[in-house]
Amino acid sequence: xxxxxxxxxxxxxxxxxxxxxxxxxxxxxxxxxxxxxxxxxxxxxxxxxxxxxxxxxxxxxxxxxxxxxxxxxxxxxxxxxxxxxxxxxxxxxxxxxxxxxxxxxxxxxxxxxxxxxxxxxxxxxxxxxxxxxxxxxxxxxxxxxxxxxxxxxxxxxxxxxxxxxxxxxxxxxxxxxxxxxxxxxxxxxxxxxxxxxxxxxxxxxxxxxxxxxxxxxxxxxxxxxxxxxxxxxxxxxxxxxxxxxxxxxxxxxxxxxxxxxxxxxxxxxxxxxxxxxxxxxxxxxxxxxx
Amino acid sequence: xxxxxxxxxxxxxxxxxxxxxxxxxxxxxxxxxxxxxxxxxxxxxxxxxxxxxxxxxxxxxxxxxxxxxxxxxxxxxxxxxxxxxxxxxxxxxxxxxxxxxxxxxxxxxxxxxxxxxxxxxxxxxxxxxxxxxxxxxxxxxxxxxxxxxxxxxxxxxxxxxxxxxxxxxxxxxxxxxxxxxxxxxxxxxxxxxxxxxxxxxxxxxxxxxxxxxxxxxxxxxxxxxxxxxxxxxxxxxxxxxxxxxxxxxxxxxxxxxxxxxxxxxxxxxxxxxxxxxxxxxxxxxxxxxxxxxxxxxxxxxxxxxxxxxxxxxxxxxxxxxxx
Numbered sequence: 001x002x003x004x005x006x007x008x009x010x011x012x013x014x015x016x017x018x019x020x021x022x023x024x025x026x027x028x029x030x031x032x033x034x035x036x037x038x039x040x041x042x043x044x045x046x047x048x049x050x051x052x053x054x055x056x057x058x059x060x061x062x063x064x065x066x067x068x069x070x071x072x073x074x075x076x077x078x079x080x081x082x083x084x085x086x087x088x089x090x091x092x093x094x095x096x097x098x099x100x101x102x103x104x105x106x107x108x109x110x111x112x113x114x115x116x117x118x119x120x121x122x123x124x125x126x127x128x129x130x131x132x133x134x135x136x137x138x139x140x141x142x143x144x145x146x147x148x149x150x151x152x153x154x155x156x157x158x159x160x161x162x163x164x165x166x167x168x169x170x171x172x173x174x175x176x177x178x179x180x181x182x183x184x185x186x187x188x189x190x191x192x193x194x195x196x197x198x199x200x201x202x203x204x205x206x207x208x209x210x211x212x213x214x215x216x217x218x219x220x221x222x223x224x225x226x227x228x229x230x231x232x233x234x235x236x237x238x239x240x241x242x243x244x245x246x247x248x249x250x251x252x253x254x255x256x257x258x259x260x261x262x263x264x265x266x267x268x269x270x271x272x273x274x275x276x277x278x279x280x281x282x283x284x285x286x287x288x289x290x
Numbered sequence: 291x292x293x294x295x296x297x298x299x300x301x302x303x304x305x306x307x308x309x310x311x312x313x314x315x316x317x318x319x320x321x322x323x324x325x326x327x328x329x330x331x332x333x334x335x336x337x338x339x340x341x342x343x344x345x346x347x348x349x350x351x352x353x354x355x356x357x358x359x360x361x362x363x364x365x366x367x368x369x370x371x372x373x374x375x376x377x378x379x380x381x382x383x384x385x386x387x388x389x390x391x392x393x394x395x396x397x398x399x400x401x402x403x404x405x406x407x408x409x410x411x412x413x414x415x416x417x418x419x420x421x422x423x424x425x426x427x428x429x430x431x432x433x434x435x436x437x438x439x440x441x442x443x444x445x446x447x448x449x450x451x452x453x454x455x456x457x458x459x460x461x462x463x464x465x466x467x468x469x470x471x472x473x474x475x476x477x478x479x480x481x482x483x484x485x486x487x488x489x490x491x492x493x494x495x496x497x498x499x500x501x502x503x504x505x506x507x508x509x510x511x512x513x514x515x516x517x518x519x520x521x522x523x524x525x526x527x528x529x530x531x532x533x534x535x536x537x538x539x540x541x542x543x544x545x546x547x548x549x550x551x552x553x554x555x556x557x558x559x560x561x562x563x564x565x566x567x568x569x570x571x572x573x574x575x576x577x578x579x580x581x582x583x584x585x586x587x588x589x590x591x592x593x594x595x596x597x598x599x600x601x602x603x604x605x606x607x608x609x610x611x612x613x
Contacts, residue, residue: 023360032389039382123356
């Protein structure tokens, strides 16, 4: 191929890339990150798994509620449980798959060396980080919303007869549905920040899943004042308030020794975690050698 | 045009690049040589802003790389063939890279064709051979049709045909007035490709000159003589600064004299000469003598010690040296 290829190389020396419009813009960096995001099989699989898990769990949840109600129970016995909680019951598993996705979006570039190509193309670096976060955030929100929508449709036939159907006219129910999508988006971005900070897939996954699944639950269980004071401000515990029915929050307020955050206060705390960690990740990205 | 001024990089207590200054000019192929650990890759990474210099500055086409609005149009870099996500296809990799600058699909197809990747463009990069990965790295470097090319070990893993292709490509790109800066461990290849050479060792610049100058300066000139009376000739010529290496019975290589002086001495003594050939040193010899004190990782010599200066690989490298 030597001569032929060389000829074709020399025929188009300045080629189609030589027009004056070839330069960096933020929307173009976002487009690039979107192409990168959608052209990996792991992304597609993780998102599909998120939807299947969330819809599946909400169906199981609805089945459980229906069968116990059918056996003589009453929706009132579920401690203020609303239809929206059943619909979004898969959030716990959804946060795991989205956290994995959030970590891999950035740590996968470090483990393969791709980050050097990325930063050579965008040498000011931060636009690439923000573009990745934007693509991840928007996709996580859209996919969570789709999963919640499908769960709503799938569980409707079961929840209607026991009077637990989600009332889309009720602000609290809407807050729970929307809040779940926002919560999952924030968790994906939190995981992304961990990935950007630690730069190793295994380390970042261990850190973020360890925090969400182990540390936060352990803190909840330890009956010492220190832990009870800290616990409500940990990212997942705080953010979960947004998905909690008011009745349940009121119940917590009666017994809790630590702070009981309102739904939006709780989400603000989670968002603050994300902003601070992303900020630190941005400073380090700017400073570190790639 | 690449201009480095007092470029220094320290990793902890280790100094990888130590106060390096050089200029890489457009219209020429500039080779970057040095032993492993000499700081070549670190220097190249600093040029494109991947590593931050501890001291000093480096500019490309007049500005620090990161200050260009169109970095991929300014510099195409192949720094590490592994700088590509293994889960993505070659086409999608190039598409994503180009998208940052608004480079369209036509150009993507052009560079795929240029680098001979048509048949594997849609396959995932994880399954690529070293040579295919290298071609994709070169395709990425060419994507923005850059004024300056920085290629770290571009022929690494390429088949002989690929080596020739890279040589022709970089010489062509330089002839168009672009700046080409490439490193390689293959001396004979570098001698054929580069017009100008910068040699580094232990983070410092050891030599910065044209390829021909470097070869001539470091290796000196040797004359190969064959004569039935070789031993008599050696006695005649013996003196300070002249050394002899016997390469075969009746053959000797003489360093520190000239073909003219040897021929005249032989005629005066009425000695028969069967051969009188000036032999230029190779780039490899020049490189070895320049870097022998600064090799970071010495390998054990297999068997009896052999002097590098004894091994002249003349014709191919001479051609390069005289370019």
